[in-house]
Amino acid sequence: MADILLYRPHFVAFIILFLLGMYIMVVCLNLVKKLIGMYIMQTSIILFFITLAVKEEGTIPILMPSALALPPEAYANPLPHVLMLTAIVVGVSTLGVSLAMVIALYRKYNTLEEDQILEKMQ
Amino acid sequence: MTSSLPGFLFAIPFFAAIAIPVAGFTNQKLCRPVALGALVLLSIVSVIGLSEAVSHGPLSHEFGGWAPPIGIEWVIDGLSGILMVAISIVSLIALVQAGPLVKKELSGRLIPFYSLSLLLIAALGGMVLAGDLFNLFVFLEIGSLASYVLVGVTGGRSLLSAFRYLILGTIGASLYLLGVGYFYAATGTLNMVDMAQQLPGLLDSRAILTGLLFIVLGLSIKMGLFPLHGWLPDAYTYAPNSTTPLLASVVTKVPLYAFVRIAFWVFGMDAVSVQIPVLVVLGWIGAVAAIVGAYLAIWQENFKRMLAYSSVSSMGLFVLGFSLGTETGFAGGLFYVLADTLMKAALFGVAGAAVYQCGANTVADLVRLRRNMPWVSAALLVSALSMVGIPPTAGFFGKWYLVVGALEAEKYFAVATILVTSMLTALYFFRMFQHMWAEEPRPLTEPRVLETPFPIRMSLGILTFGIMALGLGSDFVVGLIFESVIPEGF
Numbered sequence: 001m002a003d004i005l006l007y008r009p010h011f012v013a014f015i016i017l018f019l020l021g022m023y024i025m026v027v028c029l030n031l032v033k034k035l036i037g038m039y040i041m042q043t044s045i046i047l048f049f050i051t052l053a054v055k056e057e058g059t060i061p062i063l064m065p066s067a068l069a070l071p072p073e074a075y076a077n078p079l080p081h082v083l084m085l086t087a088i089v090v091g092v093s094t095l096g097v098s099l100a101m102v103i104a105l106y107r108k109y110n111t112l113e114e115d116q117i118l119e120k121m122q
Numbered sequence: 123m124t125s126s127l128p129g130f131l132f133a134i135p136f137f138a139a140i141a142i143p144v145a146g147f148t149n150q151k152l153c154r155p156v157a158l159g160a161l162v163l164l165s166i167v168s169v170i171g172l173s174e175a176v177s178h179g180p181l182s183h184e185f186g187g188w189a190p191p192i193g194i195e196w197v198i199d200g201l202s203g204i205l206m207v208a209i210s211i212v213s214l215i216a217l218v219q220a221g222p223l224v225k226k227e228l229s230g231r232l233i234p235f236y237s238l239s240l241l242l243i244a245a246l247g248g249m250v251l252a253g254d255l256f257n258l259f260v261f262l263e264i265g266s267l268a269s270y271v272l273v274g275v276t277g278g279r280s281l282l283s284a285f286r287y288l289i290l291g292t293i294g295a296s297l298y299l300l301g302v303g304y305f306y307a308a309t310g311t312l313n314m315v316d317m318a319q320q321l322p323g324l325l326d327s328r329a330i331l332t333g334l335l336f337i338v339l340g341l342s343i344k345m346g347l348f349p350l351h352g353w354l355p356d357a358y359t360y361a362p363n364s365t366t367p368l369l370a371s372v373v374t375k376v377p378l379y380a381f382v383r384i385a386f387w388v389f390g391m392d393a394v395s396v397q398i399p400v401l402v403v404l405g406w407i408g409a410v411a412a413i414v415g416a417y418l419a420i421w422q423e424n425f426k427r428m429l430a431y432s433s434v435s436s437m438g439l440f441v442l443g444f445s446l447g448t449e450t451g452f453a454g455g456l457f458y459v460l461a462d463t464l465m466k467a468a469l470f471g472v473a474g475a476a477v478y479q480c481g482a483n484t485v486a487d488l489v490r491l492r493r494n495m496p497w498v499s500a501a502l503l504v505s506a507l508s509m510v511g512i513p514p515t516a517g518f519f520g521k522w523y524l525v526v527g528a529l530e531a532e533k534y535f536a537v538a539t540i541l542v543t544s545m546l547t548a549l550y551f552f553r554m555f556q557h558m559w560a561e562e563p564r565p566l567t568e569p570r571v572l573e574t575p576f577p578i579r580m581s582l583g584i585l586t587f588g589i590m591a592l593g594l595g596s597d598f599v600v601g602l603i604f605e606s607v608i609p610e611g612f
Contacts, residue, residue, distance in 0.1 A: 018300075025289055038292050045300055052307050080306070083256055087299060090263045094292055097267055101274055101285050108278060121279055 010051040017044035029114045031102045035095065042091040046084045053077040125181040127171045128196035128251045131206060132244055134164045139240035146233040154221060157236040161214040161243070168210045172203030176606045182253065191316035195253035200606030202250045204460070205379055209250065209372050212463045213243050216367040219471050219581035222574075223364035223478055228275060235275070239368060242268035246376045255302045255388075256312045258380055259295065262344065266291045269373050273361040283356035290353045294343030297336045304333025318388050325397045334398060337384060344377035347441060348411030351434045358430035363474030366426065370433055371467040375459055378437070382444055386452075391611030395447050405445035409539040411438025416546035420553070423484045426473045428550060429466070432509065435543060436462050442536055443524045449612045451527025453603040458520030460599065461508065461592055465517060468505040468585035472498055475574045475582070486557050498574055499558070501582035506551040508589045511544045516589045519596035 005012055017040055024037025058076035063069060102112065109117045138160030145152040175181055180199035184190060198206065217239060224235050245265030252258040270291065274284025306312055308329040309320040324330050339350075346354040358370055385394045385401070395401045415435030422428035436458070443455025472491075475498045476482040480490045491499045508515035511522075521540055528536035592599065 022293065025293065031285065034289055038289065041293070041296055045296055045303065048300065049303050049306075052303065083312075086256070086260060090260060090295075093267060094263065094288070097270060098285065098288050101270075101281055101288065104274075104277060105281055105285065108281075114282075117282060121282070 010047070014044050014048045014051070017041075017047065031105065031112045031114060035098050035102065038098070039091070039095060042087070042094075046087055046091075049080040049084050049087070053080040123178055123181055124183065125174070125198075126183055127167065127174065127181050128183040128198050129185075130167055131164065131171060131198070131251060132196075132248050134160050134167065135240045135244035135247060139237050139244060142237040142240065143233050146236075150232050153232040153236045157217060157240055158214065160240060161210060161217060164243070164247075165207070165210040165214055168203070168206040171198045172200075172207050175199055175203045176602065190253065191311050191313035194257060195313060195315075196251040196257075197253040198251060200603070201379070201383070201456075204456070204603070204607065205250050205376070206247060208460050208463050209243065209246050209376070212371050212467050213239070213368055215581045215584055216371065216467050216471070219367060219474070219578050220364040221577045223362070223474055223578075226478060227362045227364055231275075235272075235364065238268045238272050239365070242272065242368070242373070246372055249376050250379060253314050254312050255305065255314065255317070255384075259299050259302060262298065262377070262380070263295050265373070265376070266295065266344070269369055272365040272369065273357045275365075276360075276362045280360035280362065283353070283360045287353040287357045290343055290350075294340045294350075297340030297343070299340075301333040301335070301337030301340060304329045304336065308333070314383070314388050318390065321389060321393065325393055331398060334389070334400065338381065338400060338404070341377045341381045345374045345381070345437055346434060347407065347437055348414055348434055351411075351415075351437075354434060355427055355430040358433065358470075359424055359427040363470075363477050366470040366474065367467045370429070370470045371463040374433065374437060375463060378440055378459065385444075386609040386611070391447065391609065401445040401447060404441050405533070405536065408438045408441030408443075408445060409535060411435065412442060412539055412543040413438070413546065416543050416550070420546065420550045422550075423486070425476070425483065425485050425488065425554075426470070428485060428554075429469050429473060432469075432547065432550070433466060435547070436466075439521075439524065439540065439543060442539060443527065446524075446527045446531045446533060446536060447612075448527045448530045449604065449608050450523055450530055452608060452612065453600050454520060454523030454525075454527045456603055456607065457523055457596065457600055458517075461516035461520045461589070464585055464588045464592060465505045465508050468501055468582060468589065469509070471578065471582050471585065472502045472505070475578050478578070479574050485554050488554060488558050492558050495574060497579045498582060501586045502558075503555075504586045504589055506554065508593070510548045510551055514590065514593045516592035516596065519593050519600075523596075523600060 021037045021041030021044060025034050028034055028037065053076050055076050059074060061075040061078040105117060106112055109120050111117060138156055142153050142156050145156050175198045180197050182195055182197045185194045224232060228235055242265050245261045245268060248261035249258055249265065252261060270284050270288045273287055274281040305317065308324055308327050309317050311317050311320065343350045358366055361369060412435050415431050415438055419428045419431035419435065422431060440455050440459055443451050443458060476488060476491055479495060482488055482490050508517035511518045521544060524540050525537055
């Protein structure tokens with residue numbers, strides 16, 4: 001356990017954020033808080049992917065015409081960044097759809113608490 | 123063999139989804155012809171794709187001229203071809219049927235309905251065709267977003283169930299993405315074929331084990347596998363009747379496809395049954411899901427909710443079939459998936475027609491169908507008998523091959539599960555028949571309603587015919603599955 005904290009602190013940060021987000025999503029009754037939890041959870045996964053790409057003393061993966069090409073090991077891995085750009089877009093569109101749903105629910109029931117909405121439905 | 127067919131299969135519904143708002147902007151009446159035309163074209167192209175893939179081997183398309191594993195690859199092989207044909211044809215029938223319902227339920231909001239339905243179909247096609255785990259995630263989310271909106275579009279109760287579906291679905295998708303991250307960290311690739319070559323040496327790795335766990339969990343939420351089916355009954359019950367045939371027939375089947383693809387093609391039979399025994403665990407979960415789903419369905423008063431629990435039960439049977447580990451079990455599972463897409467489209471279509479014509483929401487209300495709607499009653503009778511498993515319907519042959527596969531694998535608990543599930547299914551459908559035929563008809567003073575509009579009758583007729591035809595032609599379909607789908611390692 002101590003090893004993980006020492007050598008892989010980013011994994012610990014990721015796990016804490018992921019569980020925190022999931023906890024908020026499951027436990028909070030307020031719909032907007034649920035969405036905040038959802039966003040924290042999605043962000044934690046993005047951080048996880050980005051930390052996979054990091055290399056010690058790695059440089060940005062751009063081939064400059066002026067400079068000589070370095071060996072491939074010297075560049076940070078660009079693929080996780082690209083994947084996460086897509087994942088961010090997916091996350092933003094999910095958030096957009098869910099916020100639209102929350103607005104429609106608020107207009108109809110005049111509250112954001114799930115239990116009160118359920119009460120008003122009866 | 124390289125071919126651009128996989129690209130077309132995605133492009134047809136996708137560009138139709140974009141064209142519908144443009145066409146509907148000037149004249150709303152154009153939406154329906156554009157959508158149905160695109161789906162007819164899609165059905166034809168996917169049948170061509172399947173026959174090409176069966177006769178000449180898998181067709182693949184590389185995007186941007188980059189060869190895989192670096193580039194993105196889309197593939198039509200036997201499995202994705204069969205599912206693509208099922209998705210396109212069933213969704214065509216479901217949208218034909220939706221016509222009159224959309225006018226009544228969604229107060230004529232044709233543009234969003236048809237546009238989102240086609241976007242959903244495009245995303246399902248993308249998931250089926252993707253040869254790359256991350257691509258699969260993106261299409262999973264596009265399809266889920268479209269289905270959240272389709273569930274919640276009528277507001278009120280359906281909106282809250284759609285919101286819950288969204289929360290759970292996002293947890294599922296995040297878990298899947300996390301699993302893909304673990305796989306990427308361990309293998310350095312996302313292409314399924316390339317990953318399949320690297321995995322055998324890495325099966326001891328804890329990253330692979332954890333990643334597989336996350337992927338199975340995430341996809342189980344998306345496919346509504348008991349006990350992670352929490353979103354499903356509410357979403358199916360409160361979703362508008364115009365969308366439930368489409369949702370219930372195809373949306374949960376495609377995450378199941380993703381699981382089958384990852385388990386049997388990326389990992390391989392040996393890895394998932396011996397080295398990491400996922401299939402053993404899933405076999406038990408599937409058995410419990412099948413029985414509990416059917417048991418819960420018995421107690422439902424609402425007809426659509428009963429069918430939703432029946433979907434939970436069917437999902438258990440599919441998972442059980444795929445986890446048997448024999449060729450016949452696999453073929454039976456896949457055949458039952460095909461049969462279930464037809465049966466669920468027909469049953470939810472009947473539910474929609476019942477509400478549309480005589481406001482019949484509960485199982486007891488279905489008595490009204492008997493006197494007024496002979497066509498719809500006949501469709502309900504055939505599809506219910508198929509769900510129970512009475513020959514010569516498709517449902518019977520699906521269960522038959524599952525039982526034979528279970529006997530071959532010498533898994534007697536699976537045989538018992540399939541039989542018990544059939545009996546429970548018979549119980550809740552016979553309860554429905556009792557309401558429909560055994561009770562005294564209500565007094566004739568009750569206002570007489572007419573038979574449903576022609577599009578509903580026609581599509582229910584085609585689905586009923588399809589259930590019978592799939593049953594009678596089961597030899598051909600199962601032969602096709604044996605010949606060109608069964609993965610290596612069985």
